[in-house]
Amino acid sequence: MNSFTSRLNSLFAFTLSVMAALTFCCFLTTVFNDHIRPVELNVAKVLVKNVPDYSADRERSDLGLITFDLSTDLQPIFNWNVKQLFLYLTAEYKTSEHALNQVVLWDKIVERGDNTILDLKNAHTKYYFWDFGNGLKGNSNVTLTLSWNVIPNAGTLPKVQGSGSHKIVFPDQYTSGRI
Amino acid sequence: MGSFDFLDEVRRMNGRQLYYQVLNFGMIVSSALMIWKGLMVVTGSESPIVVVLSGSMEPAFHRGDLLLLTNHREEPIRVGEIVVFKIEGRDIPIVHRVLKVHEKENGTVRFLTKGDNNSVDDRGLYAKGQLWLEKKDVVGRAKAFLPYAGIVTILMNDYPKFKYAILAFLGLFVLTHRE
Numbered sequence: 413m414n415s416f417t418s419r420l421n422s423l424f425a426f427t428l429s430v431m432a433a434l435t436f437c438c439f440l441t442t443v444f445n446d447h448i449r450p451v452e453l454n455v456a457k458v459l460v461k462n463v464p465d466y467s468a469d470r471e472r473s474d475l476g477l478i479t480f481d482l483s484t485d486l487q488p489i490f491n492w493n494v495k496q497l498f499l500y501l502t503a504e505y506k507t508s509e510h511a512l513n514q515v516v517l518w519d520k521i522v523e524r525g526d527n528t529i530l531d532l533k534n535a536h537t538k539y540y541f542w543d544f545g546n547g548l549k550g551n552s553n554v555t556l557t558l559s560w561n562v563i564p565n566a567g568t569l570p571k572v573q574g575s576g577s578h579k580i581v582f583p584d585q586y587t588s589g590r591i
Numbered sequence: 592m593g594s595f596d597f598l599d600e601v602r603r604m605n606g607r608q609l610y611y612q613v614l615n616f617g618m619i620v621s622s623a624l625m626i627w628k629g630l631m632v633v634t635g636s637e638s639p640i641v642v643v644l645s646g647s648m649e650p651a652f653h654r655g656d657l658l659l660l661t662n663h664r665e666e667p668i669r670v671g672e673i674v675v676f677k678i679e680g681r682d683i684p685i686v687h688r689v690l691k692v693h694e695k696e697n698g699t700v701r702f703l704t705k706g707d708n709n710s711v712d713d714r715g716l717y718a719k720g721q722l723w724l725e726k727k728d729v730v731g732r733a734k735a736f737l738p739y740a741g742i743v744t745i746l747m748n749d750y751p752k753f754k755y756a757i758l759a760f761l762g763l764f765v766l767t768h769r770e
Contacts, residue, residue, distance in 0.1 A: 514692040
């Protein structure tokens with residue numbers, strides 16, 4: 413009844429339940445935050461090439477080449493239940509083949525304590541902007557947005573789109589040769 | 592306290608008490624099973640809770656963290672989401688983030704994933720010749736996160752002897768301890 417192991421067992425069980433309850437309360441305090449922040453986006457260079465996609469099926473596909481400006485401050489999102497933000501820059505567009513295309517062009521991990529002010533000028537994309545097919549040439553409605561996935565210490569994993577977007581208009585002509 | 596005290600305990604029980612202990616054990620096993628199957632129905636996922644087994648999503652998820660998944664059919668797959676998917680010829684499902692989405696008018700979707708901590712996308716991990724994932728490959732999408740909660744699974748995976756020791760100990764404990 414009152415042996416050392418049974419005392420240890422109940423101490424362990426009680427510690428665990430207290431920790432679970434505290435974690436849940438911590439999650440409850442932050443569950444209603446909307447995490448939305450304004451983002452300013454712009455593109456400088458916009459080109460489109462038609463080259464074989466050796467990373468995929470080797471078919472000739474449209475490759476968008478852009479450089480972008482981005483500025484935002486994400487400090488207000490951080491609270492005691494935010495461990496990290498995963499930022500990603502998405503290009504969303506429609507082609508004749510696909511009703512919805514989403515391509516991540518750039519991403520960044522912002523951990524708690526990191527610099528939260530982002531001010532990029534003329535930045536290059538981190539990933540290639542390959543279309544699945546040939547839907548970028550002359551496409552005048554490619555929307556660029558910045559979103560983030562909030563990683564908490566414990567809790568839900570909301571995906572939030574920053575307010576503010578930029579519309580890219582791709583040229584009607586392919587660029588050939590080296591740029 | 593001798594190490595074989597529990598055997599005396601069993602010897603002292605009469606038939607009725609022994610049945611009771613066995614039934615009690617059965618109750619624990621069946622309620623665990625009911626909770627698991629119930630969660631499967633509510634979340635729509637064949638595996639509603641997964642433990643992160645690799646460091647490919649660090650610093651968001653570390654080994655031993657717990658993820659809650661849902662997989663409702665009407666929920667669309669979008670970039671930035673963390674999906675758990677299975678690859679033909681691999682037993683262990685992979686937890687990675689969606690990088691590209693191409694969705695047709697009729698809803699068929701092809702997407703590409705990448706681990707936050709990996710420098711390249713997952714095409715090297717997919718089955719030979721596979722370029723995209725489809726909806727049928729998805730086990731679930733990560734909706735909530737709990738750190739460290741799955742660490743016992745990691746220990747059991749890394750040290751199989753530890754797993755049998757734990758199972759044997761728990762089984763004996765339940766069978767021999769009277770209320």
